Amino acid sequence: MSRVGWVLALIAALVVGGVAVAVATEARVAAPLRSAFHYPWSLLAKEAETMNECVECHSPEVFHNCDACHDDHGSAELSNLPFNNLIVLVGDVEGPRYIPVNEILPYRDQPGTHVTLSGVLADQGIAEFESVTLVSRDRGFVTIDRANLTDEALLMPHVDGVRFAAENLHVSTWLKGIWRIIVVGADKPLTIDGYRTSIGRLLLGPTRSVTLEQTDVMLVSETDGEIRKAKTASRVEGIGLSDIVGDPGFDTLLVRDGSGAEHTLTAAEARGGVLAQMGQGVTLVLPNRGRTAWIGDVVEIVSEE
Numbered sequence: 001m002s003r004v005g006w007v008l009a010l011i012a013a014l015v016v017g018g019v020a021v022a023v024a025t026e027a028r029v030a031a032p033l034r035s036a037f038h039y040p041w042s043l044l045a046k047e048a049e050t051m052n053e054c055v056e057c058h059s060p061e062v063f064h065n066c067d068a069c070h071d072d073h074g075s076a077e078l079s080n081l082p083f084n085n086l087i088v089l090v091g092d093v094e095g096p097r098y099i100p101v102n103e104i105l106p107y108r109d110q111p112g113t114h115v116t117l118s119g120v121l122a123d124q125g126i127a128e129f130e131s132v133t134l135v136s137r138d139r140g141f142v143t144i145d146r147a148n149l150t151d152e153a154l155l156m157p158h159v160d161g162v163r164f165a166a167e168n169l170h171v172s173t174w175l176k177g178i179w180r181i182i183v184v185g186a187d188k189p190l191t192i193d194g195y196r197t198s199i200g201r202l203l204l205g206p207t208r209s210v211t212l213e214q215t216d217v218m219l220v221s222e223t224d225g226e227i228r229k230a231k232t233a234s235r236v237e238g239i240g241l242s243d244i245v246g247d248p249g250f251d252t253l254l255v256r257d258g259s260g261a262e263h264t265l266t267a268a269e270a271r272g273g274v275l276a277q278m279g280q281g282v283t284l285v286l287p288n289r290g291r292t293a294w295i296g297d298v299v300e301i302v303s304e305e
Helices: 003-024 030-038 041-054 066-072 117-123 199-203
Strands: 086-091 097-100 131-136 141-145 153-158 161-166 178-184 190-192 195-197 208-220 227-240 252-257 262-266 274-278 281-285 298-304
Touching: 086 199, 117 131, 117 153, 161 178, 178 199, 199 274, 281 298
Parallel strands: 086 178, 190 298
Antiparallel strands: 086 097, 131 141, 131 178, 153 161, 190 195, 208 227, 227 274, 252 262, 252 298, 274 281
8 A cells, every 4th residue: 555545545544533522522523523624733733722821730631711811811812813802882872892803894704704883883873963073092183074974984803903995085194003082963951051062073072081089008918917008090081171160260160961950060079070971971170079969960060150
């Protein structure tokens, strides 16, 4: 028998032997065979290396499967598949939300993968709007009026998540690494000192970040008994009151919410306040006061001397 014949016989014996072992162990026979002939051997070899690393910490009876990775570890890591990449949708929408990049572009490794920007907005229930603004990770941004947004405006895979390009828009409007979309709607439900506006319009102007609820924490180490300290806090981005009211030197501030209730604040109480989009409405965040003193569902602000 020739050398080729011996090789083929050996392969056949290995396959038959593998099937026999699979049957004996009550495994699903088709799965390993399908994997061997469907995926490149280089990929299988790389996955095998990963499994070998896993068995250093995990015994066979509690070995990894898809559920273990997602449920126990809270995530999964695969090359070019950004499970944790998100785009935040804010502005004149029914509550800010995060859109997983992998839901927008699930077939990233296929050539020519793209979706239309208008299609993504439609999937989020946004059909009527005046403009949409895309913001990149390096803080670049482009605003497109509804009339100039066509089906040639595309979102495509990028090493940093998503990129934007449109053949009928100037190349300077194309962006890479998009992480935020700001929608401006037709309605203007907010009134600031008699001026009608909306949270989407305000987010296109200057914004401020405030630090909230900073707290000292400590923990006694179970290893060496040492006490180690840190500080925890949260940050909220919003529109500063001093940037939007008619009289930045106001003495009192009248704030009206969606129920018609009126709240009066002194200049000291309102100092450092920002309008932030939280949940379904706009909240006046007062960093110098507790959350219970914040005013939700703001519809009107009047500054008074």
